[in-house]
Amino acid sequence: MxxxxxxxxxxxxxxxxxxxxxxxxxxxPAQDGTVWRHVTDELGAGFRCVxxxxxxxxxxxxxxxxxxxxxxxxxxxxGEFADALKLGDETVFVENxxxxxxQLAAExxxxxxxxxxxxxxxxxxxxxxAGGKMMAAAARIPGGIAAMAHxxxxxxxxxxxxxGYAVMAHKPVAHDLIDRWIEPLRKDPAARRVLVHYLRAAxxxxxxxxxEGLRAYDRPALVVWGRQDRxxxxxxxxxxxxxxxxxxxxxxxxxxxxxxLDRPEGLAAAIRDFVxxxxxxxxxxxx
Numbered sequence: 001m002x003x004x005x006x007x008x009x010x011x012x013x014x015x016x017x018x019x020x021x022x023x024x025x026x027x028x029p030a031q032d033g034t035v036w037r038h039v040t041d042e043l044g045a046g047f048r049c050v051x052x053x054x055x056x057x058x059x060x061x062x063x064x065x066x067x068x069x070x071x072x073x074x075x076x077x078x079g080e081f082a083d084a085l086k087l088g089d090e091t092v093f094v095e096n097x098x099x100x101x102x103q104l105a106a107e108x109x110x111x112x113x114x115x116x117x118x119x120x121x122x123x124x125x126x127x128x129x130a131g132g133k134m135m136a137a138a139a140r141i142p143g144g145i146a147a148m149a150h151x152x153x154x155x156x157x158x159x160x161x162x163x164g165y166a167v168m169a170h171k172p173v174a175h176d177l178i179d180r181w182i183e184p185l186r187k188d189p190a191a192r193r194v195l196v197h198y199l200r201a202a203x204x205x206x207x208x209x210x211x212e213g214l215r216a217y218d219r220p221a222l223v224v225w226g227r228q229d230r231x232x233x234x235x236x237x238x239x240x241x242x243x244x245x246x247x248x249x250x251x252x253x254x255x256x257x258x259x260x261l262d263r264p265e266g267l268a269a270a271i272r273d274f275v276x277x278x279x280x281x282x283x284x285x286x287x
Contacts, residue, residue: 004052006080008073009063013052013081016040020047021275022087025260026078028097028120029056029135029195031181035096039260042268047275052081056098057145057195058181069194070201075103079111089113090279094271095120096260097168097232099207106213114278115217116271118224119257122236126207127199128257129231130167139199145192149185152178167230168257177261211243218245220278224270226255226262248274 001012014033023043025036033051040049053059054077055069063069069077078100082091092114095101099121105112121128127136138144151157152164158178159166165173184191214221221244225237234251241249250270255262 001053003061004081004084006077006084007064008055008067008069008077010061011052011054011077011081012059012061013050015051015085016045016047016049018045018048020045021279022048022050022091023271024078024082024087024091024093025049025051026093026095026098026101027054027056028095029198030058030185031056031097032058034177034180035258035260038264039268039271042264043272046272050085050087052078054078055194056198057185057191058183059191059194060184062190063194067194068197068201070198071100071203071206072103072107074098074198075100075107079104079108082111092116092271092275094118097121097257099126099210102207102210102214105217106210109213109217109219112217112219114220114222114274116222116224116274117237117240118267119226119229119232119237119255119259121207121232122240123207123211124204125233125236126204127202129233130162131164131231134163136199136202139196145185145196149182149192152182153186162230165258170226170228170254170256170262173258173261211240214240215243215245220274221245221247222250222270222274223247224250224252224259224267226257226259227251227253229256231257 003010027035032053094116096118138148223241241247252263252266
């Protein structure tokens with residue numbers, strides 16, 4: 001995989017290339033870019049899908065020695081990544097699960113040409129319900145993240161209702177994805193430290209601050225939410241769409257937080273329609 005050098009270190013990414021509208025697809029903690037694999041398949045060759053694997057613990061590219069990432073600095077890393085690839089104003093940034101895109105759009109609105117918030121941390125749901133709070137609590141216990149990762153190596157544990165990835169998805173997350181995501185957390189102490197520092201650095205007020213900043217983000221924006229989400233409250237999707245000056249809401253059935261896995265076809269259709277509405281050169285909504 002190619003890599004971009006940011007201030008924090010190397011960011012590996014996949015790039016579909018081509019002349020289509022650029023989409024930067026962002027994942028959440030303890031995942032990597034493979035969470036988007038079905039969405040990129042659905043979107044096809046009409047878009048240039050750029051999928052970084054961010055340093056959230058499931059990354060493999062090394063960071064610079066001494067780097068300590070916070071949620072805010074992670075948001076700025078995303079901006080650096082887009083700067084390094086010289087992605088222009090036509091770029092659509094799409095985030096699932098995390099809240100860093102909201103922070104980036106609030107702090108550097110000129111960097112985010114268009115945004116799609118798909119089932120993310122927002123407002124006072126930070127750390128988010130259920131699985132998010134569990135991970136944050138594990139980060140405050142010495143060895144807690146390692147224990148969590150090793151526990152998830154036992155496949156039946158992944159299906160326990162109300163825990164981990166099980167609470168995030170309407171249908172079971174594929175074992176090959178979870179195997180990939182937890183491998184660095186099981187085997188690489190440096191990867192675990194990155195996630196632990198990130199989780200410990202979260203400030204309870206920062207997503208409320210980002211939401212206030214979004215009120216001034218007067219650019220095209222789409223909010224996509226799962227109606228059955230148990231971690232990110234569906235009412236937060238509605239509130240985000242209302243506060244964004246150009247916000248629009250799409251809600252999907254049979255869908256929780258991991259929208260790219262639960263409803264890849266629905267999310268891809270929403271993105272395709274959004275791009276068609278907001279850029280004359282985009283593929284048509286029915287392509």
